[in-house]
Amino acid sequence: GSQTCFFLFIGMATVLLKTLVKKPRKILFVNDLTLLNHSMMPTECTVTLQAALMTYKDIEKIGDEDLLAITAQEVAKQKLMFPSATVHKALSPKPQHFQVRPFTESQEIPGGWDGDTFPTLTPAPLPFSLLQLFFQNFYEAPMKFFDEIILIQVRSQARQPSASPGHTLLRKWLGLCQPNEPNSGVRGYLKVTICALGVGDQAPVRLPPDTSGTLLTLASSVVPISIAYLQFFIYCAEDLHLKKHYSVSPALEVELIGEKLKTNVQTQTESPIWNQILTFRIQLPCLSSYVKFRVLDCPRNRCNDEIGTVSLSLNQISSTGAEIEGMYSGFLPCFGPSFLTLRGGKKAPFRMKEEDPVSFLCQRSGEMIKHQNRQKYGLCVIFLSCTMMPDFKDLIQFEVSIGHYGNKMDLSYKPLVSTTQYSPAIYDGNIYHYVPWYNTKPVVAVTSFWEDVSFRMNCLNLLQFTRDRLKANLDTLKSMRNPRDPALLPQWEKLLRELVEDCKRPLPCMTSQPKATDLDKNRWKLRRLLLQELAQKAKQAPPRDMVATAEGWLYRLNAVLPEPQMNLPDVMIWLMSREQRVAYAQVPAHSVLFSPDGARHSGRFCGKTQTLFLQYPEGEGEKDTLPGQLRVCMWLGNVTDSRDLELLRQGEVVVYAETVSGGYENQAKFKGQWGQQFLQHCPNFSDVLGHKALPKEDFKEPHGWHWDGPWTVEPQRRLLLDTDINKSQVLEEVYENQRRDAVGAWVPAAIPNTDVNGEPVEAREIVQCPQGWHVKQTWAVELNHAVDNEGWEYGVGIPPSGLGGPPTPTPTLGERAPLLSPQHHPGLAEDEAGWEYGVFGSKFHLNPEPQSRFRRRCWHRRLAPNKVKGIAPIFLLEGSLVKPQWSRGLPPATLPPDLPFIYCVFNKPHYYQLFCYIYQARNLMSSRVQTFQGPFIRLAFLNYSQCTQSLKSSAAPTWAQTLTFQHLLLYESPQDTRDSPPCVVLELWQRDPQGSETLWGRSMWHPVVWLDAQDRILPPMRWHPLVKGLEDEEGEILASCELILETESLRQQLPMLSVPWKDGIYILPKSIQPTLRKMAIEVTKCGAGQAGGRGTSCPQSKAPPVPVPTCSPSHQMLVWGLRNMKQVRSPRLLVECWEECLQTEPIRDFQTNPNFAQSTLLLTLYMPTEETFALPLVLKVVDSQDFGQETVVGQANVHSLQPYFCDPWAEDYVPPRPPTLSVKKYQELLGYLCEKFWFKSSKAEDEYDQEVDWWSKLFWATGDAPQTLKYKYKDYHTLKVYDCELEAVPAFQGLQDFCQTFKLYQEWPRLDSPVVGEFKGQFRVYPFPENPEAPKPPRQFPLWPKKEDFPQQCLIRVYMVRAFHLQPQDLNGLCDPYVILKLGQTMLGNRDKYQPNTLDPIFGVMFELSCTIPLEKDLEIHRGPNPSACPLPAPVSLQRVARASPGLGSPHRSGPFRWRDQMPPSLLLEHHAKRKGLPPPLFSPEGDSVYYNGKKFELQSFELKPPRARFLGSKKERLALYLLHTQGLVPEHVETRTLYSDSQPGIDQGKVQMWVDIFPKKLGPPGPPVNIGPRKPKRYELRCVIWKTTLVDPKEKSLSYDRINDIYVKGWLFGLEKDMQKTDIHYRSVTGEGIFNWRFTFTLDYLAAEHVCVLSEKDYIWSLDPTVTKFPARLIIQVWDNNIISTDDFLGVLELDLSDMPLPAPHSRLCSVRMLEADPKWPHFLQHKHSSLFKMKNVAGWWPCQVLDGGKWRLSGKVKMTLEILTEKEALIKAAGRGQSEPNQYPTLHPPLRTHTLFMWFRSPIGKFIRVVWRRYRFRIIATAIILLIGLLLFNFIYSAPNYLAMSWIKPELRLNAPIQIYANIINAPNTSSANSSNLTTPQQSLKRTTALRLKHLQGHVTHLRDILPELLAPQN
DSSP: OOOOOOOOOOOBOOOOOHHHHHOTTOEEEEEEEEEEOTTSOEEEEEEEEEEEOOOHHHHHSOOTTSSBOOOHHHHHHHHHHOSSSOOOOOOOSSOEEEEEEEEEEEEOBOTTOOOSSOOSOOSSOBOOOOOEEOOEEEEEOHHHHTTSOEEOTTTBOEEOGGGSGGGEEEEEEEEEOBTTBGGGOOOEEEEEEEEEEOTTOOOOOBOOOOTTSOOOOOOOOOOOOOEEEEEEEEEEEEOOOSSTTOOOOEEEEEEETTEEEEOOOOOSOSSOEEEEEEEEEEESSOSOSEEEEEEEEOGGGOOOEEEEEEEEEHHHHOBOSTTSSSSOOOBOOOEEEEEEEEBOTTSOOEEEEEEEOSSOHHHHHHTTTGGGOOEEEEEEEEEEEEESBOOOSSOEEEEEEETTBTOTTOTTSOOBBOBOOOBOOEEOSSSOEEOOOTTEEEEEEEEEEEOOOHHHHHHHHHHHHHHHHHHHHHHHHHHOOOTTOTTHHHHHHHHHHHHHHHHTSOOOOSTTOTTOOHHHHHHHHHHHHHHHHHHHHHHHOOSSSHHHHHHHHHHHHHHHOOOSOOOSOOEEEEEEETTEEEEEEEEOGGGGBOOTTOTTTSOTTBTSEEEEEOBOOTTOSOTTOOSOEEEEEEEEEEGGGOTTOOOSSSOEEEEEEETTSSOEEEEEEETTEEEGGGOSSSOSEEOTTSOBOOOGGGBOOOTTEEEOSOOEEEOOGGGSSOTTTOOSSEEOOEEEEEEEOTTSOEEEEEEEEEOTTSOBOOOGGGOOOOTTEEEEEOOOEEOSSSOOTTSOEEESSOOOSSSOOOOOOOSSOEEEEEEEOOEEEEOOOGGGTTOEEOOTTSOOBSSOOTTOOEEEEEEEEEEEEOOOSSSOGGGGOBSOSBOTTOOSSSOGGGSOOOOOEEEEEOOSOEEEEEEEEEEEEEOOOOSSSSSOSSEEEEEEETTEEEEOOOOOSOSSOEEEEEEEEEEEEEOSOHHHHHHSOOOEEEEEEEEOTTOOEEEEEEEEEOOEEESSGGGOOOOOOEEEEEEETTTEEEEEEEEEEEEEEOOHHHHHSSSSSOOOEETTEEBOOTTTSOOEEEEEEEEEEOOSOOTTOOOOOOOOOOOOOOOOTTEEEEEEEEEEEEESOOSOSSEEEEEEETTEEEEOOOOSOTTTOOBOSOOEEEEEEEEESSGGGOOOEEEEEEEEOGGGOEEEEEEEEEOOOGGGBOOTTSTTOOOOOOOOOOOHHHHHHHHHHIIIIITOOOGGGGGSOTTOSHHHHHHHHHTOSOTTOOOTTGGGOOOEEOSSOGGGOGGGGGGOOSSEEEEEESSSOOTTOOEEEEEEEEEEEEEEESSTTSOOOOOSOSSOOOGGGOSEEEEEEEEEEEEESOOOOSTTSOOOOEEEEEETTEEEOOTTSOOOSOSSOEEEEEEEEEEEETTTOEEEEEEEOSSSOOOOOOOEEHHHHGGGOSOBOOOBSSSTTBOOSSSOHHHHHHHHHHHTTOOOOEEOTTSSEEEETTEEEEGGGTOSSOOOOTTBOOHHHHHHHHHHHTTTOOBSEEEEEEOOOSSSTTOOOOEEEEEEEEEEGGGOOOOOOOOOOOOOOEEEEEEEEEEEEESOOOOEEOTTOOEEEEEEEEEEETTEEEEEEEOOOEEEESSSOEEEEEEEEEEEEEETTTTEEEEEEOSSTTOSSOEEEEEEOEEEEEEEEOOSSSOOEEEEEEEEETTSEEOOBSSGGGOOGGGGOSSOSSOGGGSOOEEOHHHHOEEEEEEEEEEEETTEEEEEEEEEEEEEEEEHHHHHHTOOOSTTOSSOOSSOOOOOOOOOTTSHHHHOHHHHHHHHHHHHHHHHHHHHHHHHHHHHHHHHHHHHHHHHHHHHHHOOOOOSHHHHHHHHHHHHGGGTTOSSOOTTOOOGGGOOOOOHHHHHHHHHHHHHHHHHOTTSOOOOO
């Protein structure tokens, strides 16, 4: 039923991704985030994650920030190769060359790291780039090489690159850790790219380092490393044997990741019990893929001999979760308890028990008791046939064993019926031998005891069934090579339908299985999820990339298919001769295991017939020979399930007891009398080999069996046949012939009786049987042919009888007599009594001879089973049949066992007819001039074999023949034969003139079986691989086979099956023959090509037209010449197609002119119209040697002629036009134009920016230009940089000219096959009329360039730009490369001009030389290291490059990017139009439009806006250049070529970037060369004046507990740490302020175009050359606190990139950390401005210093500086000293005014006192003042409260105006006449007279008023 998964909710959390949106390049780390439950309450669970933002642009363009990158084209190519999963091929055991390249870059190395990059100690992580490339070369077998570990020690984790696609790790970050403290977490990050390169692999192209500072930086959070303990519980082992009669002392050694642990030694035991635990400490994921177990023999604790080994794959016992797409986390390693099978040598497999639990240790130890209970298994094998054997002189037998059970040499086990009877190998009449078992097939039955693992095997077999069906459908899909095959889509739908059906079938559940281990449950879950995923994908799979998609699914199924807990060892079938094991076949036990749950849960070969091919043990047997082909039927299962065992539908199982393995009664002859008394040195009873045996009276029936009849003599069927004809039943044929006489009556012919070939024979009445044979039936008339009722057939000369052949003309009429057929069967007379005659050691025969002196006969007695319920009786045949009381003085264990023999007797044979349709073979590469001398096919089917006719020499031998086998005898039922037919073996042989035969290869497949001829459909022919040995494919053969059962209805048909007969052979039926059509192959022998050409497109070829019966194809060939052929004298070309052959005249003087004298060949032949049957065109170069010898020095196969088809009668057919090479009429005009307009020099080149040169153009193209470098016209300067050779770019089609280049090989081309030369030529294939009177089609190559135009003189300019990833040659891991150019006999280059100490040299040189093409065609570039030269040639075909050079550049008339071609763009366009056969372009008078190729083009459509760049060409030239770019021509470019070495062929030794310009001298002088000289740095002097610091963090406490600093500043340039400078010390700074007035001066070499500094210095004193290092121009200023005793304290750092530095703040209060933010949060207009010091020259102001605190940078101080950059000349003119030393000028620095610290206390004692008191008691003082103030206010309130209360209670009415006036009058009364009176004065007239009483009353009020208003002045006077 279906399975249900339940998920448990643990918690949830929210992560804000706003930071990633603002900072896309940042990685967000979230550590220990608390999870919330449904109630949004925190739980005890946490989650740790990291998140990164990737856009679609980032995904498509892989890694812009990386140092190693791959192009988008390569990414697309990888997607096509691996659509769904990486398809891994089996690793070869053959040693190969490999190269490992780790490329490293470091990030976030923590402080305190003892390195050379930062000599100072800082508490912050050090983000730096440690760029290093390493090379390591290996010569190792791939299966061993990819198991090695790459250890990167900084220290680092180790990685294995084999599991990655392409054996490459691209830009992966590895965490660095301390090896002795793995739990301390990650100490940094190492970015690596590791490439394991094999032959033919290409390393990724390296882009220059990104100096813009945009590399991805990981946060320095501590990530713990997963440390695990892997425990191996080793219990015991069984059946350990090393030598015969020798007891071993075993110990088990376990190896993991190079670490080995060993158990204790158990002395003198074959079944040791260890019960030990071995513990490994590992990191997860584990660095090794395998755990290796070795059982050693350790006598006296010396482990010298190895008993057996076994490996356990960690990938099979664990899972990372990558196998499933989705939420699957995998599982940890777990295993067992289970057995592992040890292997070693030719011995049978041994067994060992071990287990590897990760958890539940106590439970594991308790399970050992349950596993002691084992089940009894029975193995039954029926041997049906053994054929295709070599000639074994001795008798042979077969032994079947599983583990040690059945091994007859191991006498410690109970004897079992595990061997067959001894038999001879009989010749089959052709070449092979077979074992004559006939209808009596030997059977073996082996019982054994194993653990019950049926639940595990059921799951495995069900999964195996799914995999087999998918693979079968995939193989059928692959065989359909024609993409237009109508059966392709139905087969794809069938594949998907069956895959969905199989994947939906549930696997047996392991969770409820009590015996299932943890590994069983985990793998069951993994497999179930995978099947569900594959079913879903199959439902949605589109019909696209069908083969690749299905291969991906098959690979994923194969990944989960292996079962590591395979308790059952494999079944071994050994072929034995002379008691020695000669050959074997190994059958997995699960494939023949029976399951009561159904057929799908059983093994795929359980109870079915299968074909096994024997193989010799390693290092034995003849090469490319098979020991034999076995057909067996096997059954393995629990004996309780064998009750109704019936392996085959027909056949009776009988058991015979024979006297000791076919024991014999012996007699000798003396004086004509036979008797045992005459035996001298031979026993009375012996076995088949003559050893002493037991008499038949001593035998006892086994348990469960009883005797069925007495002892009888057994007729030896292996002798009952004629060894000459090798048949047990013969059909005798006699033909009776008659003729008509003159009167028309029938009379006996001149030869009345003949055989089938017409040879005279005796009359049937006198035919006698040979001795030992008897007649089974009387003579009968054969009526099953085209005869009349009496059996007569008529004709004029009757051909041989068969299947309806035509009559052979003879001068007389004749009649062929009835076919008379007596049948003879061998038999013995009764008086012979079964004796056979001969001598031991020689062959026996049935007929006595006069010299016979010895005879023997075999007695046997049949056994019948008792009625035993629940078990097959054959599994009760255990132990010897001899009575145990037999005493011979020897212990019973040393005697050979006496066992019965089991046979399966078939009483009803079945006859079949086999038809094998053989057409032809192809792709046969031979080093001979004649590919095959007498090729023929030998077909073997069971013990029958035939040969085809032998053909003449041919590259693709075509037999078109049918091989027929009549009356084939098969004994099993037709249904069994249909389900498992015998295998057909086709072998391709060749026979030399001396008659010796050589095997080329063989192909094997199963025929189509028809049980009813009415349903028969002729099987279509398919290509089958021809394999030589086990894996080497040597070609293909087109054939098909069918096997038809001869039924009664079929025999009544006259004739039975008709096959056409022609020229003495049976040919193919017309329905399956390919349709032939006469074709012409036109071959043009091309050669030098046009040096000035540029076009890249080949003439468009058309698909072949629909076949017309009146036309047949023709092949026309243009053969031009040969190239790069070394050590040849007079080569000629041999063209072979089918059985037709053409050859050219030899090239007489190859060194002077390598072209052929004859250019065109025409080959007419019949070719198939179906693309499936198309044959390759074979090209061979044959060289004539001394004494008339001819040798093939190179050959090539053109596998498909489809691209060369054309139809001359088509309406749209355009004949090919030859290129135009005549340029005489342009020479005068070109010279005038070039001198007057195009190449006129100008001073404008000096007006370009100094930072812009050709290297800027290169870096713009690669994206490596500094971001700060702005140039507004760079869009006009395009340059294409190719990551490969120019001819490898798909758009340029190999840079073929009017000829095509074919590489020549000495052998079948493989990855490491060297190219021995090239052939230049062209082909055309077109229909040719079969009617001779019909008009012939036009020739495809009527007129081509005259050979007088070749060779031609050319000027060559080779631009060597740079190289990278070169192979190190020195001990320091570097090399000293230089360039040597070789062209013909000319060699340029200088060894003294090498680049020292670098793997990535920048050459920047141009070589100019002259050559003659094609005599000097190939340019070789050698990179030689110093001092020893190791040439690494990178051949450049100048003939190919001539089409693409010089590239289409920018139309500048001056400047560094000027036009350099010989012709302006307008003339190039006209020249290109002539080459394409088009009319010349017509330009308008203004030059802004042109009419070209029937269309009008305007300049406005290309230039939307008027160009702003200076010194561009005219409108006409610009428009012509735009059109040229649309014609597919090669643009201005730089190509990348790979270097190779002869010592490591095919291994990438580095790459070089370059381009070649070729200028034919006929076209006039070329343009000026391009200046690509390396950029040279300019020397500058940086002056940095440190004025003062402020707000520096205080660090120390003084005696007065003040925070003070002794400040000083030091600075250096990045990379120039040795020139570190520092100021004097400002002591006792309390406020963080320090005054210095100090000058730093630094000298630097600055490269303005790259914004980097260059340092050139020697690494060591003894170094010969300096090493050049580039680093950013970065000024580092650090503020420190001086300490006398302890180390100085770090206070802050300031890093300024001089090429892009923040502008300083004019005042310290405006200075903040925001100035240094690399990714500011503010808008652009609010961001802090940056500029380059090299442009500003001088800048002054305040900059912030910062320090890392808690993972964040904060402000720690400010520094005021003046920065000035001077050139070297300016520095000499304006000299200035360091610090305050002389010359102290520009500006003059005076000593700072600082207070002396010694008298500081005495100068300001009050201030010091106040500062001490205030700093210590400031909180108390403030609190005391507040309390006092509050107390004073409270006292004043208490004092004043009574008075206020009294006044508020009395409430007197006080008038203020009158008293004031009166008071004023009183005051001013004496001075009333004064002019300056007070403002209180009242006019005199307003006063009234009052009485004295009133005045007295008022006086009292005035007195009271004075008390209230004391501020009023007292009255004067």
